[in-house]
Amino acid sequence: MDWSVIYEYRYLLWNGFIVTCKLSITAILLGTLAGIAVSMARTSRIAWLKIPLTAYVQLFRGSPLLIQLFMFYFGLSYIGVNIDIFKATALVFTLYAGAYISEIIKAGIESIPKGQFEAAKALGFSYVLLMFRIVLPQTLKVSLPPLIGFNLTLIKDSSIASIVGYAELLHQGKTIMNMSGKPFEVLLFISLIYFVICYPLSMFVAWMERRIYIR
Amino acid sequence: MIIDWSTPLRHWDYFAGGAIMTLWLTVVIFLLSSIIGVLLAVLRYNKRTYPLYAISTVYVELIRNTPALVQVFLIYFGLPQFGISFTPLQAGIIALTINNSAYMSEIIRAGIASIPRGQWDAGKALGLTYAQMFRHIIFPQAFKHIFPVSANQFIMVIFNTSLLAILDVKELTDRALILNGQTFRTLEIFVFVTGLYYAIYFVVSTFSHWVNRRLFTSHAK
Numbered sequence: 001m002d003w004s005v006i007y008e009y010r011y012l013l014w015n016g017f018i019v020t021c022k023l024s025i026t027a028i029l030l031g032t033l034a035g036i037a038v039s040m041a042r043t044s045r046i047a048w049l050k051i052p053l054t055a056y057v058q059l060f061r062g063s064p065l066l067i068q069l070f071m072f073y074f075g076l077s078y079i080g081v082n083i084d085i086f087k088a089t090a091l092v093f094t095l096y097a098g099a100y101i102s103e104i105i106k107a108g109i110e111s112i113p114k115g116q117f118e119a120a121k122a123l124g125f126s127y128v129l130l131m132f133r134i135v136l137p138q139t140l141k142v143s144l145p146p147l148i149g150f151n152l153t154l155i156k157d158s159s160i161a162s163i164v165g166y167a168e169l170l171h172q173g174k175t176i177m178n179m180s181g182k183p184f185e186v187l188l189f190i191s192l193i194y195f196v197i198c199y200p201l202s203m204f205v206a207w208m209e210r211r212i213y214i215r
Numbered sequence: 216m217i218i219d220w221s222t223p224l225r226h227w228d229y230f231a232g233g234a235i236m237t238l239w240l241t242v243v244i245f246l247l248s249s250i251i252g253v254l255l256a257v258l259r260y261n262k263r264t265y266p267l268y269a270i271s272t273v274y275v276e277l278i279r280n281t282p283a284l285v286q287v288f289l290i291y292f293g294l295p296q297f298g299i300s301f302t303p304l305q306a307g308i309i310a311l312t313i314n315n316s317a318y319m320s321e322i323i324r325a326g327i328a329s330i331p332r333g334q335w336d337a338g339k340a341l342g343l344t345y346a347q348m349f350r351h352i353i354f355p356q357a358f359k360h361i362f363p364v365s366a367n368q369f370i371m372v373i374f375n376t377s378l379l380a381i382l383d384v385k386e387l388t389d390r391a392l393i394l395n396g397q398t399f400r401t402l403e404i405f406v407f408v409t410g411l412y413y414a415i416y417f418v419v420s421t422f423s424h425w426v427n428r429r430l431f432t433s434h435a436k
Binding site: 058059061062063064065066067068070071074075078079152156157158159160162163170173174177182183184187188190191194195198199202 | 276277279280281282283284285286288289292293294295296297373374375377378380381388391392395401402405406408409412413416417420
């Protein structure tokens with residue numbers, strides 16, 4: 001084993017790390033917003049929104065992320081939409097995350113007793129206000145652990161973007177592998193980076209779940 | 216630009232073969248990782264054999280906190296450096312089995328942990344051995360909790376097998392890429408394959424919900 005390869009290509013790895021962070025953070029933020037919006041619309045009484053949104057959630061939860069990436073990245077340029085790779089991957093990751101997160105938040109919303117909705121209506125709250133002031137804050141305790149858990153998955157899944165050529169950590173790793181001929185060290189180091197990001201988060205999730213369970 | 220569905224339709228048998236390969240891979244990986252998952256769960260449940268507990272915990276945490284794709288790369292591209300090399304199919308099955316076994320062990324462990332303490336005590340009071348208690352009291356009850364979660368995990372394995380396309384394992388995604396390279400009917404092919412994946416997902420999740428409702432719901436809702 002020859003670890004000097006890591007030091008030699010530190011700039012490429014750092015670059016990949018930044019790009020991975022960029023994609024993950026974009027997907028987490030936009031995906032969470034999309035998830036909240038979709039779950040609110042799906043639990044509201046606007047009937048015509050329900051069918052397309054349910055179809056969207058079903059479709060993105062019912063196919064592999066890799067296929068979705070191919071579909072958007074190759075498919076959009078095929079129908080003549082010019083899109084750069086960051087926007088294409090960020091779009092797919094946002095849609096993918098939005099579908100999963102909306103299910104998590106929807107489950108949270110449905111766990112709130114009906115009386116709360118009726119009380120808010122009696123007080124004259126609008127639906128949006130009712131959600132943000134009354135329902136969503138209460139769902140936080142139930143849906144925060146799975147929400148962070150999913151975002152953890154999303155950070156790990158950002159490595160899949162390397163397959164369509166997005167220059168994130170694993171993609172840079174592949175480049176280094178080809179240049180140095182030391183695949184094992186490079187891949188082990190990349191695993192370590194993911195582990196350092198993900199392990200504290202998963203400990204946090206486990207801690208939160210334990211706390212909820214005890215109460 | 217003309218949308219022409221004849222390309223995927225003409226090659227339906229090629230895709231059907233890919234779908235069968237995907238399902239075959241999924242079943243093999245799921246069965247192997249369930250066996251390893253049970254072993255890991257038992258080791259992790261029992262803190263009395265501390266070294267085994269520690270090793271299995273480290274294994275599970277390492278696997279669960281790194282991407283599956285990196286694990287596939289490590290097995291296929293990393294190990295040949297030490298003279299251990301696999302065919303793409305072997306590497307894919309090994310890597311995804313390693314990956315999935317960690318998740319399965321957590322699912323099974325959570326299932327066992329959901330059984331109240333009193334059940335163990337009752338088993339001990341009746342003079343059952345540890346294995347008997349596990350087989351006759353704990354596992355049948357825990358299975359009720361394990362089944363729906365592991366059905367979800369089965370679906371995750373279906374989706375994860377698409378990663379093996381990078382190793383040229385001829386499953387559904389790989390075949391879509393090959394046909395795309397030959398015909399350039401990108402949109403039609405990927406829409407068609409997405410539809411196939413969705414069909415598989417729909418059948419599996421509907422079936423598992425049905426089984427769950429029929430067999431494991433003790434009280435009518």
